[in-house]
Amino acid sequence: MLVPPSTTLIIPGHVIAPEVRERLSKEADEKTVSEEQQQQSPSPSKDVEAPFDGHNDVDNEQPYGWVVVAAAFFVQAVVIGTVNGYGVYQDQYITHDYKTSSTFELAWVGTLNVVGMDLTGPITGQFADHFGYRISAFVGALIMGASLIATSFSTKVWQLYIFQGILYGLGASLAFFPSLSLPSQWFKKRRGFATGIVVAGGGFGGLIMSPVTTALFTKIGYRWTVRTMAIVHLVVLIPASALFKARVESGKDKDRRLKREQSDRELAATSEKERQELKDAASAAKASRPKRQVMDFSVLKEIRFLILVVLSFFVANGYFNPYYFFPTYAQKNGVSVSTASLLIGILNGSSAIGRVSMGLASDYIGDINTLLISSLCACLSILVVWMFAGTSVVMMTIFCIIYGFFSGSFVAIVPTVAAHLCGISRLASMTGIVYGGIAAGTLVGSPVGGALLDISQGVNYRPLQLWAGLVMAVGVVLTVVLKFMMNPKPWGKV
Secondary structure, three states: OOOOOOOOOOOOOOOOOHHHHHHHHHHHHHHHHHHHHHHHOOOOOOOOOOOOOOOOOOOOOOOHHHHHHHHHHHHHHHHHHHHHOHHHHHHHHHHHHOOOOOHHHHHHHHHHHHHHHHHOHHHHHHHHHHHOHHHHHHHHHHHHHHHHHHHHOOOOHHHHHHHHHHHHHHHHHHHHHHHHHHHHHHOOOOHHHHHHHHHHHHHHHHHHHHHHHHHHHHHHOHHHHHHHHHHHHHHHHHHHHHOOOOOOOOHHHHHHHHHHHHHHHHHHOOOHHHHHHHHHHHHHHHHHOOOOOOOOOHHHHOHHHHHHHHHHHHHHHHHOHHHHHHHHHHHHOOOOHHHHHHHHHHHHHHHHHHHHHHHHHHHHHOHHHHHHHHHHHHHHHHHHHHOOOOOOHHHHHHHHHHHHHHHHHHHHHHHHHHHHHHOOOOHHHHHHHHHHHHHHHHHHHHHHHHHHHHHOOOOOOHHHHHHHHHHHHHHHHHHHHHHHHHOOOOOOOO
16 A cells, blocks of 8 residues: 555554654644645635736737737837937037037947946846836936936036937936837747837838938027927827836835735734744845845856857848948048938938837747848848949849848847847846947947048958958857757747
């Protein structure tokens, strides 16, 4: 006869030793007390949904997810449309408001803006995970609005560094990473498509914000234009942040829940001794719990996530070079200023389409496969199409379409790959770390490209093109490594 390990077998007719009898009696008393405590403790209400911790993923897609996607789209449109449209401000500064400053000095305003947004990602991601995505985006909107108001009163370039560069970058980071991460909490089967729609907002914003800003400069002047943009930020971003809703319990909400559950257990206790024992147990558990770190990089111990960060660094090294240097390349090769602007418009428009299309494709072929295709095609478009475009406007147009389509999808796929590798419980933090790698790549890649161009006094673009294509090729190789680590089958979905 098999007896469960927790069952005590007493055979009739045998004499039980006193010490055995005492032990059995004690076990029976403990069992009775345990059953009484279970009966007296309050049972959770069926109407209260248990907090979603992100470890079960998101199989149950809900309609409100599309409201979140729409809100995040507008956040991306305003934030990225402003960040990527700094060239409009720089042109205004050079020709009107800061004529005595060099282009190099003014270019650092935009660099601090972009790099500041990405480099603060690990910190702002932790902030969003702890205090909630809605609060993070709301605070970011206030900071961006205040930074633009301060920019409108600036008279020195160093003031632009602080307000339009660093401060705006911090506010943008607080709103950007929650908007980038939230779709992955609401969608699983259509995660790539939803994220693609959100990041397409950046391309849409680039098409709208820059022409509108340029038109306002001529009508109401630089300073009132910047103040108007501040109002636009507040009017659009505050309602959008109010619509943000996370399906993952924030760190702050988790602390509140644990305190509430502890209080309920203490109320259910039948004696002062039991209450004190519960308090002591809670204190011991709190003391043994690891302290929350402001910047938690422990995820980098996971080799697959580390590869994602490193490959993002290399892809970003080449990523922005066409966006920064293609307009001057086109004009150096006989293209008019208006045609060069049209080509950049095609580049941005193709980028917006690519973010949605490749995001949708990732739902069918896998996000890592899509990341590989995007990076490879963007790399080849530089090394094959741009390098041999010469003075052909047709070839330039083809390059803008291909590179815009595939490079834009890189931005859309990275958050879904992070969710794939690490889950969604701390996705804002994880995405922030990845974008920290992207920021480092941006900080290295574009200045190196500019230095290579300066060597030939702005005439020979071949070294710049080789640099952009080859560093992206390193990222492609690392993406292949990541793919086969996840699934050794060459054509397997991953």
